[in-house]
Amino acid sequence: MTTLSAPTERPVRRATRDTRQPIIGGVAAGLARHLGVPVVWVRAGFLIAAVLGGSGILFYAGLWLVLPGDSLHDREAPGLESAARQGRRPGRIRRLADSGPAIALVALGLGMVLTAEAIFGNGIVIWALVLAMLGFGLLWRQADEAQRSRWLDQSERLNPTRAVFGTGGWAAYVRVGAGFVLVVSAVALFAVRHGRVSDVYDVLISAALGVVGLGITLGPWIWRLTNDLAEERAERVRTQERADLAAHLHDSVLQTLALIQKNAADAPTVARLARSQERDLRAWLFEAPPDGGTLAGALREVVREIEDTYGVDVELVTVGDVDVDETLSPIVAAAREAATNAAKHAGSPVVDLYAEVSPDRVEVFVRDRGTGFDPHTVPADRQGVRNSILDRMTRHGGTAEIRSTPETGTEVRLQLPRQESNP
Amino acid sequence: MSHPIRVLIVDDHAMFRAGVRAELGSAVDVVAEAADVDEAVAAIAEHHPDVVLLDVHLPGGGGAEVMRRMPPTVVADGPRFLALSVSDAAEDVIGTIRAGARGYVTKTITGPELVDAIRRVSENDAVFSPRLAGFVLDAFAGTIEISAVDEDLDRLTEREREVMRLIARGYAYKEVARELFISIKTVETHMSSVLRKLQLSSRHELTRWASDRRLL
Numbered sequence: 001m002t003t004l005s006a007p008t009e010r011p012v013r014r015a016t017r018d019t020r021q022p023i024i025g026g027v028a029a030g031l032a033r034h035l036g037v038p039v040v041w042v043r044a045g046f047l048i049a050a051v052l053g054g055s056g057i058l059f060y061a062g063l064w065l066v067l068p069g070d071s072l073h074d075r076e077a078p079g080l081e082s083a084a085r086q087g088r089r090p091g092r093i094r095r096l097a098d099s100g101p102a103i104a105l106v107a108l109g110l111g112m113v114l115t116a117e118a119i120f121g122n123g124i125v126i127w128a129l130v131l132a133m134l135g136f137g138l139l140w141r142q143a144d145e146a147q148r149s150r151w152l153d154q155s156e157r158l159n160p161t162r163a164v165f166g167t168g169g170w171a172a173y174v175r176v177g178a179g180f181v182l183v184v185s186a187v188a189l190f191a192v193r194h195g196r197v198s199d200v201y202d203v204l205i206s207a208a209l210g211v212v213g214l215g216i217t218l219g220p221w222i223w224r225l226t227n228d229l230a231e232e233r234a235e236r237v238r239t240q241e242r243a244d245l246a247a248h249l250h251d252s253v254l255q256t257l258a259l260i261q262k263n264a265a266d267a268p269t270v271a272r273l274a275r276s277q278e279r280d281l282r283a284w285l286f287e288a289p290p291d292g293g294t295l296a297g298a299l300r301e302v303v304r305e306i307e308d309t310y311g312v313d314v315e316l317v318t319v320g321d322v323d324v325d326e327t328l329s330p331i332v333a334a335a336r337e338a339a340t341n342a343a344k345h346a347g348s349p350v351v352d353l354y355a356e357v358s359p360d361r362v363e364v365f366v367r368d369r370g371t372g373f374d375p376h377t378v379p380a381d382r383q384g385v386r387n388s389i390l391d392r393m394t395r396h397g398g399t400a401e402i403r404s405t406p407e408t409g410t411e412v413r414l415q416l417p418r419q420e421s422n423p
Numbered sequence: 424m425s426h427p428i429r430v431l432i433v434d435d436h437a438m439f440r441a442g443v444r445a446e447l448g449s450a451v452d453v454v455a456e457a458a459d460v461d462e463a464v465a466a467i468a469e470h471h472p473d474v475v476l477l478d479v480h481l482p483g484g485g486g487a488e489v490m491r492r493m494p495p496t497v498v499a500d501g502p503r504f505l506a507l508s509v510s511d512a513a514e515d516v517i518g519t520i521r522a523g524a525r526g527y528v529t530k531t532i533t534g535p536e537l538v539d540a541i542r543r544v545s546e547n548d549a550v551f552s553p554r555l556a557g558f559v560l561d562a563f564a565g566t567i568e569i570s571a572v573d574e575d576l577d578r579l580t581e582r583e584r585e586v587m588r589l590i591a592r593g594y595a596y597k598e599v600a601r602e603l604f605i606s607i608k609t610v611e612t613h614m615s616s617v618l619r620k621l622q623l624s625s626r627h628e629l630t631r632w633a634s635d636r637r638l639l
Contacts, residue, residue: 278531286512313531317557317591320564352553352593356560365592408598 017067025064054111061107065220068227108216132213135182249284253277272311279304295328295362296321299355302336306351310343313350320357322418330396331364331416337388338366338412346370348409361417369409389414427452428545431472431502433463433489435482439530443476443507446534451541459483464492472502473545477524479508479515487522503544507532511554517562520621526550548611549618556590559617579617586613 018029028046032039049056256277263269283300296318303314324332335353342351348370355364385402389412393400398416428451434440440456447453454470457463460483467475467489477486490504504524508515516527525544528537529552540550551559563579579587582603589599600607 282509282511286510286515315553315593317553319557319560319591350593354553354557354588354592356588356591367593411592 015067017064024060027060027063027067030067031063057107058111061111066223131182131185132210135179245284249280252280268311272308275311275313276304276308279307293323294321295324295332295355295357298324298332299335299353299364302332302339303353305336306339306343310340312343312348314339314343314353315350316353316355318355318357322357322362327396327419328362328416330392331362331398331414334389334392334400334414335364335366337385338414341385342366342368342370342410342412345373346410359418361415363413363415365411365413367409367411372404372406372408372410374404428474428541429454429470429472430541431455431457431463431466431470431475433457433466433475433481433486434478434507435459435480436478439478443537447538447541448534450538460485460488460492463489467493467502474541475502475504476507476541477504477519479506479510479519486524487519490523493523503547505540505544505550507537513558513561516555516558517621520555520618523622525618526552527555528552529554547615549614551587551590551614551617553591553593556587559621560584560587560591562621579620583613583617586610587617590614 013034015034016030017026018033028042029039032042035042046056046060049059256273260270260273263273299316299318303316306312307314322328335355339351339353342348346368348368350369352367353364354367355362389402390400393414393416396416398414400415401413402410403413404410427449430447430451430453432440432443432453433456434443435458437458440458444453444456451474454472455466457466460481463475463477463481466472475489477489479486481489486504486506486508493501506516506519506524506527507530508519508527509530511529519527525547526540526549528540528550532540532552543550559579563584585603586599589602594602596607596610600610603610
């Protein structure tokens with residue numbers, strides 16, 4: 001048997017802010033993770049650069065603006081997300097990081113003012129600059145909020161008015177207006193102070209500063225806009241997938257309810273229908289999307305089959321996971337046989353199925369609290385135990401052990417060493 | 424026990440509250456019911472239950488929020504929390520235990536098992552369902568980062584691991600004790616110790632493991 005491995009596409013690595021345990025904004029931790037260096041180095045670097053001339057602060061603030069938080073990429077099962085949206089699960093605790101844009105803005109403003117002072121060496125320009133910064137700050141904040149509300153809005157088209165003014169309201173207009181007035185008065189102040197022709201260089205410099213300011217004002221906004229657009233598109237695709245799945249599930253629930261009504265007098269059938277429907281819903285709401293071909297996935301399939309066929313509960317617990325290849329399929333088959341025996345013969349309503357994947361082996365335990373039997377007296381014609389379990393495991397280099405007593409029921413222990421096939 | 428255990432049922436589905444109440448019957452004393460976080464906090468202050476059966480998904484911030492809102496003075500001899508949820512998603516299980524619950528069982532648990540779990544929790548023991556034991560093993564699996572802050576809290580002893588594995592395999596406490604040739608009391612001690620580690624460990628894996636797991 002040959003294994004064809006398609007050339008796997010390397011996923012694009014994107015730097016994100018680490019929002020797990022941020023000291024300020026999680027920039028250093030995120031950067032360290034991205035570059036693969038200890039976080040202490042990055043933090044020390046920022047600190048040294050901040051002390052020597054303040055560029056560390058500027059750099060940090062800039063990164064804070066452009067790096068998305070890693071929570072943006074977190075995806076949870078729809079049921080969890082919906083519970084979180086409706087406030088039925090604990091949400092994120094508000095931290096310093098949430099006021100990130102404001103803090104970054106202040107740091108940037110201070111940096112700009114100090115830089116200006118260092119260049120021009122006097123205090124005249126500063127007040128004009130401070131006013132301009134305030135104005136741009138207000139405009140920028142407005143853009144940020146507009147973008148946020150548009151993000152939450154489900155309409156698909158991009159509306160320019162909406163992009164600037166958000167959902168409208170007097171506060172939005174006042175903010176945009178005030179920002180505009182402040183910028184204009186900063187320019188006016190500058191012109192009044194230096195109203196002579198000889199100051200044309202100063203005006204040029206101030207114009208250049210204005211352009212830089214505009215860049216700072218609009219840059220992050222445009223950057224975020226592009227990011228959000230991509231995120232939005234991905235979200236839309238996901239939503240559609242989920243809607244399809246939900247429709248499918250609702251349909252199956254309806255079918256099950258209809259069947260239950262028809263079989264209302266037949267308790268075991270009703271229980272079986274209810275159980276299989278419950279499993280479907282639970283898997284959809286609370287479990288990560290099934291990744292096909294893994295040991296846990298294969299065992300879930302076994303559980304589903306046995307629960308449906310024999311009407312017993314199979315409690316499955318898996319620790320670790322691994323892709324199932326031909327070396328591991330014997331243990332899945334043996335587990336299926338053992339669980340089937342337990343469901344068929346033990347007369348116990350619950351069967352426990354436990355699988356553990358360690359680096360060097362895979363173990364599966366199948367346990368019931370049923371009647372038990374003596375493994376040595378199994379008649380030779382009972383193919384199940386001897387052939388499907390014991391021989392199969394030995395043939396593939398593993399072991400199988402059956403412990404059974406009338407008081408405690410039966411436990412089948414399977415273990416199979418793992419080959420070097422895994423990378 | 425001189426008096427029946429006083430229990431508060433917190434769940435936002437009235438039908439489920441009624442079901443649990445009926446299932447518990449006279450084995451425990453159900454003193455009150457609550458449907459959201461605020462009601463639960465108020466009911467705890469008013470009735471001083473021994474055990475709070477806490478739904479994990481609850482309007483007002485979830486079951487964890489109820490535990491977070493307990494005043495510190497109450498925590499020492501206040502109610503014990505047993506989480507009861509239809510979700511067995513890892514994020515919910517680990518999150519609830521770390522918020523202070525002494526156990527986690529799913530809503531499909533049978534009546535007698537639930538009564539038994541309530542009794543254990545009221546005696547300050549830990550209650551681990553097989554699923555929770557599996558999560559614990561998963562979360563504490565693998566190598567430990569050298570920089571781990573508190574090594575004792577970040578790893579299970581060999582014995583604790585054995586106990587967890589047996590619980591995950593569906594063994595009851597006394598079967599675990601018999602299998603390992605130790606007393607039930609010792610099993611309970613191990614369980615409490617694991618619970619403490621689960622709550623206090625600073626292992627990165629415990630908070631992020633659930634989502635990282637898919638990347639394995």
